[in-house]
Amino acid sequence: MVLNAKFLWVQKILKDKKPNCDAMRKNGAEIVPVYSGSQTLVDAVSECMRYWVSNCDTTHMAVGSTVGPNIFIKICAWSTAQISRELIVQLKEEFGGVPKKLKLINCVGGGSSAAGFWNEFIDYNKSQVELVGVEAGGPKNSKLHAAPLTFGSKIGILHGAAQYVIQDKDGQIGETSSISAGLDYPGISPLHCFLKDTKRARYTSASDEEALQAYKLVSKLEDLSPSLEPSHAFAEAIKIAPKLSKDTIICVNSCGDAKKDKAIITKRLGFFR
Numbered sequence: 001m002v003l004n005a006k007f008l009w010v011q012k013i014l015k016d017k018k019p020n021c022d023a024m025r026k027n028g029a030e031i032v033p034v035y036s037g038s039q040t041l042v043d044a045v046s047e048c049m050r051y052w053v054s055n056c057d058t059t060h061m062a063v064g065s066t067v068g069p070n071i072f073i074k075i076c077a078w079s080t081a082q083i084s085r086e087l088i089v090q091l092k093e094e095f096g097g098v099p100k101k102l103k104l105i106n107c108v109g110g111g112s113s114a115a116g117f118w119n120e121f122i123d124y125n126k127s128q129v130e131l132v133g134v135e136a137g138g139p140k141n142s143k144l145h146a147a148p149l150t151f152g153s154k155i156g157i158l159h160g161a162a163q164y165v166i167q168d169k170d171g172q173i174g175e176t177s178s179i180s181a182g183l184d185y186p187g188i189s190p191l192h193c194f195l196k197d198t199k200r201a202r203y204t205s206a207s208d209e210e211a212l213q214a215y216k217l218v219s220k221l222e223d224l225s226p227s228l229e230p231s232h233a234f235a236e237a238i239k240i241a242p243k244l245s246k247d248t249i250i251c252v253n254s255c256g257d258a259k260k261d262k263a264i265i266t267k268r269l270g271f272f273r
């Protein structure tokens with residue numbers, strides 16, 4: 001079966017994403033630039049939904065994060081859940097089982113990789129397995145961010161789902177900013193709103209600069225070149241590690257490779273590893 005896949009991406013980030021686009025085109029995908037709005041992730045999702053409702057007789061929509069109406073969240077979270085099953089296998093190999101003190105740190109944009117990383121661990125007691133979500137804190141000297149859970153945004157409706165969302169006093173969706181295009185989303189999956197409200201997960205943020213410093217350290221010390229999204233999670237790990245007992249195990253989901261962020265990392269740090 002041949003599927004004609006169209007990927008809607010905002011034009012502003014497309015120019016920095018040539019390697020991704022080339023790989024996707026090679027597999028037969030068509031990349032459709034989106035020019036509307038603030039040219040961030042929120043506009044790509046809106047445009048995707050607009051296209052879908054205008055062509056629903058011939059089109060299925062898939063969203064690359066746990067956002068949008070309920071079923072899309074379920075499909076996405078179901079497909080990423082494999083990450084945590086793999087992690088269980090790796091924990092068994094490394095420690096003989098799930099450690100007594102474990103912290104699972106994941107970046108959170110819409111929340112799909114965190115939902116997948118945590119899936120098998122939700123029912124563990126939080127004193128054993130702490131779930132830590134790291135949102136995009138944005139540029140250090142700016143009030144803009146993409147961290148609705150960290151900064152106490154109110155509940156609103158975005159892309160067909162109620163969620164904590166960055167908004168103005170009239171409920172209009174607010175502007176966001178992040179060095180990481182994948183985290184630059186004003187809302188957050190309802191799944192994570194639930195995990196925050198029930199206090200099962202803890203949410204915090206890392207600034208653009210902290211993420212870059214984390215990239216610098218991790219790519220120097222480890223055989224790893226994390227993209228800017230997981231660099232936010234590494235920033236939190238670096239922040240909390242010195243305060244933890246020696247028997248606490250931290251797992252960070254290095255959910256993306258920096259190759260896609262080569263242009264921006266080189267521009268900001270002057271090198272790329």
Ligand SMILES: Cc1ncc(COP(=O)(O)O)c(C=O)c1O
Nearest residue numbers: 065109110111112113182229256
């Ligand atoms: C590598 C990578 N990690 C994380 C994210 C954030 O998305 P989510 O919060 O849905 O995992 C993205 C989004 O594009 C991404 O590209």
